Amino acid sequence: MKIKNSWLLAVVLFIGMGVQAQKFEGLADTPPMGWNSWNKFACDVNEEMIRGIADAMVESGMKDAGYEYVVIDDCWHGGRDSLGFIYADSAKFPNGMKALADYVHSKGLKLGIYSDAGTKTCAGYPGSRGYEYQDALQYAEWGIDYLKYDWCNTENVNPIGAYSTMRDALYKAGRPIFFSMCEWGDNQPWEWAGDVGHMWRTTGDIYLCWDCKHDHGGYYSWGVTRILDMQDGLRKYAGPGHWNDPDMLEVGNGMPVNEDRAHFSMWAMLAAPLISGNDLRDMTPETIEILTNDEVIAVDQDSLGVQGFKYGSEDSLETWFKPLDNGEWAVCFFNRGQEDVRLRFDWKKENVVDEIFGYEARFEEITYAMRNLWTKKSEGKTEKAFKGTVPSHDVIMLRLIPVE
Ligand code: GLA
Numbered sequence: 001m002k003i004k005n006s007w008l009l010a011v012v013l014f015i016g017m018g019v020q021a022q023k024f025e026g027l028a029d030t031p032p033m034g035w036n037s038w039n040k041f042a043c044d045v046n047e048e049m050i051r052g053i054a055d056a057m058v059e060s061g062m063k064d065a066g067y068e069y070v071v072i073d074d075c076w077h078g079g080r081d082s083l084g085f086i087y088a089d090s091a092k093f094p095n096g097m098k099a100l101a102d103y104v105h106s107k108g109l110k111l112g113i114y115s116d117a118g119t120k121t122c123a124g125y126p127g128s129r130g131y132e133y134q135d136a137l138q139y140a141e142w143g144i145d146y147l148k149y150d151w152c153n154t155e156n157v158n159p160i161g162a163y164s165t166m167r168d169a170l171y172k173a174g175r176p177i178f179f180s181m182c183e184w185g186d187n188q189p190w191e192w193a194g195d196v197g198h199m200w201r202t203t204g205d206i207y208l209c210w211d212c213k214h215d216h217g218g219y220y221s222w223g224v225t226r227i228l229d230m231q232d233g234l235r236k237y238a239g240p241g242h243w244n245d246p247d248m249l250e251v252g253n254g255m256p257v258n259e260d261r262a263h264f265s266m267w268a269m270l271a272a273p274l275i276s277g278n279d280l281r282d283m284t285p286e287t288i289e290i291l292t293n294d295e296v297i298a299v300d301q302d303s304l305g306v307q308g309f310k311y312g313s314e315d316s317l318e319t320w321f322k323p324l325d326n327g328e329w330a331v332c333f334f335n336r337g338q339e340d341v342r343l344r345f346d347w348k349k350e351n352v353v354d355e356i357f358g359y360e361a362r363f364e365e366i367t368y369a370m371r372n373l374w375t376k377k378s379e380g381k382t383e384k385a386f387k388g389t390v391p392s393h394d395v396i397m398l399r400l401i402p403v404e
Contacts, residue, residue, distance in 0.1 A: 021164065021167075021168055022167075022171055022195065023167050023170075023171065023179055023195060023196060023197065023198065024170070024171065024176040024177065024178075024179075025241065026176075026241075027176055027178045027198055027241075028178065028198035028199065028240070028241050028242070028243065029240045029241065029303070029305070030240070030300075030301040030302075030303065030305065031199070031243045031271055031272060031273045031274065031300060031301065032068070032069060032146075032178060032180075032198070032199065032243075032273045032274075032275065033065075033066045033067045033068055033069070033273070033274045033275070033297075033301075034067050034068055034069025034070060034071055034110075034112065034146070034273075034274075034275050034276070035053060035057060035062075035067060035069070035070055035071065035275065035276045035277070035280060036071040036073050036112070036148070036248050036275045036276075036277055037049075037050070037053075037071065037072055037073045037277075038073035038074065038248065038277065039206070039208070039248050039249075039250055039253060039277025039278070040253060040277055040278050040279050041279075042074075042075075043074060043075035043123055044075075045072055045073070045075055045076055045092060046092040046093065047092065047093045047094065047095060047100055050070060050072060050100060050104075051100070051103055051104075052281045053070055053279075053280050053281065054070050054103065054104045054107045054109055055107070055281075056280035056281045056283075057070065057107070057109060057280055058107050058108070058109070060280060060283060060288055060291075060292070061288065061292050062276070062280065062288075062291060062292055063107070063108065063109065064292075065291070065292040065294055065297055066274075066297055066301060067274070067276065067291075068109060068110050069109070069110045069111075069112045069145065069146045069178070069275070070104050070109055070110070070111055070112065071111075071112030071113070071114070071146055071148060071275065072111075072112065072113055072114060073114045073148065074114050074121050074122055074123040074125065074150070075089075075092075075121075075123050075125060076088050076089060076092065076093065076097075076113065076114070076125075077089060077121070077125035077126055078090060079126060080126055080131070084131055084134055085134060085138055086126060086131070086134075086135055086138055096142075097111075097113070097142040097143075097144070098141070098142045098143060101142050101143035101144060101145075102143065105143065110145035110146060111143065111144055111145055111146070112144065112145060112146030112147065112148060112178070112180075113139060113142075113144050113146070113147060113148070114147070114148045114149075114150065115127065115128045115135060115147060115148075115149055115150070116128060116129075116149065116150040116151070116152055116153065116154075117129060117149060117150070117151055117154050117157060117159075117162040117163065117166065117183075118150075118151070118152055118153030118154035118155075118157060119153045120152065120153045121150060121152060121153075122150055122152035122153075127152075127153060128149075128166065129153075129154075129157065129162075132165050132166050132169040133169040133172065133173075135169070136166065136169035136170045136172065136173040136177075137169075137173045139170075139173070139175075139177060140170075140173035140174060140175035140177070143175075144175070144177060145175075145176070145177060145178060146177060146178040146180065147166070147170065147177050147178070147179055147180065148180040148182055149163065149166055149179065149180065149181055149182060149197075150182045150183075151182060151183040151184060151186065159183055159186070159187040159189070160187075160192055160196075163181055163183070163189075163193065163196050163197060164196055166179070167179055167196050167197065178198050179196070179197045179198050180197065180198065180199050180200075180245070180273075181193055181196065181197035181199065181200040181201065181245075182200075182201045182245075183200060183201060184201050184203060184204050184205075185200075185201060185202040185203050185204075185230075189201075189202075190202070190234055190237035190238075190244060191237070193242070194237070194241075194242045195242075197242070198241065198242060198243065199242065199243040199244070199245040199273055200242075200243075200244070200245055201245045201246075201247060202230060202231060202234055202244050202245060202246055203222060203227050203230045203246060203247060204219060204220055204221055204222060205221040205222070205247060206221065206222060206223075206224070206227055206246075206247040206248065206250055207221035207222055207223055207250075208250050208253050208254055208255065209223040209224070209255070210223050210224055210225060210255065210259050210393055211223045211224070211225040211226060211336070212226070213226060224250070224255075224259065224262070224263045224266070225336055227246045227247060228246070228266055228270075230246070231244065231246055231270060232310075234307075235270075235306075235307035235308070235309055235356065236356045238271060238305075238307045239305050239306070240303075240305040243271060243272070243273060244270065244271075244272065244307065245272065245273050246267065246270060246272050248273075248275040248276070248277040249263065249264065249267065249274065249275060249276050249277050249278075249291075250263060250277060250278075251263060251264050251276060251277075251278060251287060251290055251291055252276070252278030252279070252283055252284070252287035252290075252291065253277065253278050256393070257286045257290070258391060258392070258393050258394040259393045259394075260286075260287065260290050261290055261374065261394060261395065262334060262335075262393055262394050262395045264290050264291070264293070264296060265296060265332055265334070265373075265374075265395045265397045266320070266332065266334060266395070267300065268296050268297065268299045268300035268330075268397075269299065269308035269320045269322050269330060269332050269397075270307055270308060271300055271302075271305060271306065271307040271308065271322070272300065274297065274300055276291055293373065293374070295371070295373040295376070295399065296373050296374075296397065299322060299324065299330040299373070299397075299399065302322075302324045302325055302330075303325045304323060304324055304325045306322065306323045306324075306354070306357050306359070307322070308320050308321060308322030308323075308330065308332070309321060309322070309354065309356075311350075311352060315337065315341070316335055316336045316337025316338075316339070316341060317333060317334070317335050317336075317337070317341045317343065317390060318333075318334045318336065319331070319332075319333055319334075319345070320332040320333075320334060321352050321354070321361070323354055323357060323359035324399070326402075327366075327402050328368075328399060328400060328401050328402065329352075329361055329368070329399070329400040330373075330397065330398070330399055330400075331397070331398045331399075331400060332395050332396070332397045332398075333345070333388070333390045333395060333396045333397075334390075334395050335390040335391065335392055335393065335394055335395070336393070337392060337393075338392050338393075339392055340389050340390065340391050340392055341389065341390045342387075342388075342389050343386070343387065343388050343389065343390055343396070344385050344386070344387050345385060345386045345387075346385035347361075347363040347368075347382040347385065347386070348363050348364055348382075348383075350363060361400070363382055366402050367381050367382055367383055367402070367403050368381065368382040368400035368401055368402055368403065369381055369382075369400070369401045369403050370382065370386065370398045370399070370400055371398060371399045371400075371401065372396065372397070372398055373397040373398065373399055374395070374396070374397055379398060381403065382400065386398075
């Protein structure tokens with residue numbers, strides 16, 4: 001009897017501990033969509049701009065396309081009061097965070113904020129180290145819905161410990177807050193963060209270029225193709241509730257339209273978070289068209305939640321596949337090179353197998369209808385080889401739908 005009771009106690013304690021140590025479930029069944037201030041505005045954030053972005057997210061059609069979070073990155077902070085509570089910079093945010101959250105919520109959107117696991121943020125503002133539970137309480141009180149949690153100034157801090165502490169603090173504060181881990185892949189978060197965060201950065205920061213490496217003096221930022229290459233081997237770790245994050249979008253920030261289109265398409269193939277990083281108040285029709293392409297977004301947001309994979313490459317042309325729900329597939333022909341590439345893809349000769357998640361295209365037995373996701377036109381069926389020209393730094397992206 002005694003033994004039985006102590007077993008029971010152990011079970012209860014174990015379950016009790018389990019209840020405390022968890023993230024909010026159901027916030028990331030598909031990759032999150034939204035906007036973040038950093039790529040375009042860096043430290044130049046303020047309340048008026050954020051309100052304008054929320055307005056523009058609605059007016060541009062982005063909200064209808066699925067974008068939801070408006071995230072203020074670094075530099076919103078004022079300081080800590082005598083009791084240690086964090087407050088916003090009153091010159092940048094004269095009405096405070098609660099009023100801003102109310103405004104964003106009134107638009108049917110959600111508000112995100114930024115902090116850091118170290119003593120200071122990357123830009124030198126107060127970090128959350130030692131204040132995790134207090135900060136989480138404050139965010140919950142303001143009505144925050146999303147936290148991006150960075151990794152600067154974390155000397156001697158254990159990453160699993162630090163991110164788990166903030167996860168627990170958010171959970172304890174009681175308001176469902178999406179937890180975006182920004183640890184740059186330094187400590188292989190994909191191996192341990194599945195039950196810690198809803199997504200984790202896999203690389204250093206993105207840089208506004210197609211294929212370059214920008215030296216900040218000691219660390220680097222990376223162009224689109226560089227970031228893409230760094231995703232190799234990580235797809236098995238992603239799925240509903242826990243996503244690889246190859247960093248925020250640079251669409252609309254100055255690359256040519258074809259590069260923006262390819263960047264957006266490949267992020268969708270990766271089931272990446274679609275966090276826009278441009279000025280939504282001032283977009284060209286082309287930028288809006290890319291960011292709100294519902295059929296490309298549907299590939300990213302597919303309920304199966306399987307990250308795509310590189311099936312093959314020949315010279316500058318890569319062929320990527322992504323299994324979708326209902327036996328469908330997304331295919332992306334991605335031209336990294338300077339020259340246009342003529343393409344002939346004979347489906348029946350290809351053996352497309354996703355060995356990790358167990359999907360197979362079986363082109364010999366199944367005929368698929370092809371839908372071009374950028375021209376929005378039918379491309380016939382997979383009985384015949386697909387022919388096309390993929391322009392330099394661009395894509396042809398298709399959805400394959402079984403017809404037999
Ligand atoms: C780091 C992050 C960026 C951004 C800046 C803010 O570099 O990786 O995404 O949040 O800090 O200072």
